[in-house]
Amino acid sequence: MESAAVTALALTTVAGLATGLGGVAALFIRRDQHAFLAVSLGLSAGVMIYISFVELYADAVEYIGGENGEWIATTAFLLGMVATAIIDGLVPEGENPHQARSLESIREDPRLLRLGTLAALAITLHNFPEGMATFIAALTDPVVGSSVALAVGLHNIPEGIAVAIPLFYATARRGRAVGLAFLSGLAEPLGALAAFLVLRPFLDDALMGIVFAAVAGIMVFVSLDQLVPNAKLYGRGHQSVYGLVGGMALMATLLNLAG
Numbered sequence: 462m463e464s465a466a467v468t469a470l471a472l473t474t475v476a477g478l479a480t481g482l483g484g485v486a487a488l489f490i491r492r493d494q495h496a497f498l499a500v501s502l503g504l505s506a507g508v509m510i511y512i513s514f515v516e517l518y519a520d521a522v523e524y525i526g527g528e529n530g531e532w533i534a535t536t537a538f539l540l541g542m543v544a545t546a547i548i549d550g551l552v553p554e555g556e557n558p559h560q561a562r563s564l565e566s567i568r569e570d571p572r573l574l575r576l577g578t579l580a581a582l583a584i585t586l587h588n589f590p591e592g593m594a595t596f597i598a599a600l601t602d603p604v605v606g607s608s609v610a611l612a613v614g615l616h617n618i619p620e621g622i623a624v625a626i627p628l629f630y631a632t633a634r635r636g637r638a639v640g641l642a643f644l645s646g647l648a649e650p651l652g653a654l655a656a657f658l659v660l661r662p663f664l665d666d667a668l669m670g671i672v673f674a675a676v677a678g679i680m681v682f683v684s685l686d687q688l689v690p691n692a693k694l695y696g697r698g699h700q701s702v703y704g705l706v707g708g709m710a711l712m713a714t715l716l717n718l719a720g
Contacts (some may be wrong), residue, residue, distance in 0.1 A: 470654070473650050479617040484621040499692045503701040509612050516605060524673065525674075530670070538675065540675060542681065625638040
């Protein structure tokens with residue numbers, strides 16, 4: 462495997478393993494501490510929304526080019542949102558880790574072990590296409606790929622929390638909770654390998670533009686449908702908004718420094 466592909470795979474792997482970092486973080490916060498979740502979820506949403514509209518969608522239009530470039534990019538953007546909605550809808554509402562719920566309700570649920578396991582399976586389902594998108598972006602443009610990996614990694618941290626908290630509450634076994642969170646993140650490098658083996662022979666500027674636009678749609682949908690509502694639920698006052706603005710500021714700073 463050539464060096465560019467190795468670098469792209471490494472970025473994707475780091476982004477995936479951030480799910481495990483979320484699991485670790487969840488073990489060191491108080492069980493009644495909602496502010497951590499509110500700010501981290503808001504931060505993830507801010508990063509993903511900013512990079513989607515400022516970087517990915519703009520690059521998509523440029524890559525596709527031609528008279529119909531914006532129409533094609535818009536269609537791919539919307540299809541990315543629709544595909545994410547369909548995937549999310551396949552998980553039963555009561556067991557979907559992206560559905561907003563309070564930490565108190567998690568503690569009182571007697572099915573915590575099953576909930577944590579299903580959360581890990583659902584997040585694995587989400588992480589596979591994310592890994593493909595991150596790998597392709599990094600393979601084509603390392604700067605954009607690094608930004609995507611950062612955004613995906615930040616998004617994966619609260620997903621790791623969603624896996625680890627119910628498992629830890631159900632079993633009191635820290636190793637099992639963190640381990641399953643890390644395992645769910647390994648779907649991302651697996652998605653990257655699938656992209657390298659299957660999609661790479663067909664890559665050109667137009668296809669990359671379509672992928673970028675679809676990834677932007679996925680990120681925006683995840684942010685608006687999952688991250689922001691949960692951040693508002695867990696937080697008090699403007700905590701979630703402060704996190705969201707902070708995420709946008711962080712992404713803007715990193716992109717300006719990289720440019």
